[in-house]
Amino acid sequence: MADGRQDQTDGQPGEASGPGAPAPIRLDGQVALVTGAGRGLGREHALALAARGAQVVVNDLPDADGTDHAAALVAEIVKNGGTATADTHSVADEADAVVATAIDTYGRLDVLVNNAGISHGGMFDQIPVEVFDRMLDVHLHGTVAVTRAAWPHLRATGGRVVNTTSNSVFGITGTSHYITAKGGVLGLTKSLAMDGRVDGIRVNAIMPVAYTRMTAGIPDEVFRAFLEEHFTSDKVAPFVVWLAAPDVPVTGEIFSVGGGRAARVVLGVNGGVLSDTPEGYGAQVDRLLDLEGTVFPADATREVLHAAAGLGLFEDGNPLAGAWKQ
CATH class of the missing domain: 3.40.50.720 (NAD(P)-binding Rossmann-like Domain)
Structure with a gap:
């Protein structure tokens, strides 16, 4: 390039070059x-x-x-x-x-x-x-x-x-x-x-x-x-x-x-806490914020499945197995 850049299609800095190296990325015709x-x-x-x-x-x-x-x-x-x-x-x-x-x-x-x-x-x-x-x-x-x-x-x-x-x-x-x-x-x-x-x-x-x-x-x-x-x-x-x-x-x-x-x-969701009162959630704030057990759902459906599992809804089997595969 005129300003001193080089398009090093035979290998960028920090990359392997020579036999076995990745093929150069070209965008000809694009x-x-x-x-x-x-x-x-x-x-x-x-x-x-x-x-x-x-x-x-x-x-x-x-x-x-x-x-x-x-x-x-x-x-x-x-x-x-x-x-x-x-x-x-x-x-x-x-x-x-x-x-x-x-x-x-x-x-x-x-x-x-x-x-x-x-x-x-x-x-x-x-x-x-x-x-x-x-x-x-x-x-x-x-x-x-x-x-x-x-x-x-x-x-x-x-x-x-x-x-x-x-x-x-x-x-x-x-x-x-x-x-x-x-x-x-x-x-x-x-x-x-x-x-x-x-x-x-x-x-x-x-x-x-x-x-x-x-x-x-x-x-x-x-x-x-x-x-x-x-x-x-x-x-x-x-x-x-x-x-x-x-x-x-x-x-x-x-x-x-x-x-x-x-x-x-990535977006992650931790293991969560269980409660049915405001006080119950407040008493578990440290665990609520703890990242132990964090998972990274691939889509919104997987996040719901993670929540359901945390509630113990799949203990007798997963009724949603195979449902709404996005």
Whole structure:
């Protein structure tokens, strides 16, 4: 790449190369749409996808002064021998037009990376309603709208969706609107993965850990500097390429990704406690919070079965064996 990156299809750093190494992931003939791709994480995603042979639609809004980062990135990709086209429609208000750019230009859509977002901080009772709503509009509703517009085309290709949620769902102060939106994206990912199985669509999400324009606003100087040094935005893109690959084996998964590391994020349910009074639950709070015996249900039905087992309802056999297999 012109900016010093190398697409090391013979083996990435930390991976085996030579005889017996995994086959290089190629996306030749594939069309990938990356939203919010003019700068930051989206830019790195688009560059990495193009380097692997994908035809990339680079979506981003121009700056208020007219600066068109999407067009600039397209020019860079083309200069480096790749194929790309720019789209400057809003994911929140013009989702159909965003997807139409891919279909009108390349005739198909194989990969959708929902990355577009905005940033703003503030305590819950100090965030204006219109600001809260706009955060939901871009991060959550924009993801829903673009994916809805893309879905028929992804069904035709058995495509891939990579959503962007956030580790902020574990808890952080002063950004309730952002966490609300990203929590919605997490739930959407789980749901769409199940809806898409019959058509071969695989839907996963990343929680990026990276220094970006958004995290550059973190008030703690030491923590911010640590991110800038160890979690550069280009370290997330290789994992996105893997999730975009035709033979990626996972769907409905959430991954924390950053710094050259990826880890599975799961929802778990512990062993639980039994009571039929408020006082009874209160007396068992330590056990209620204890993670011993935690299980990780594959879907909502499995969670109900776990609850039923905890109530002893299966001691004489499981009447739901084989029921509602999702």
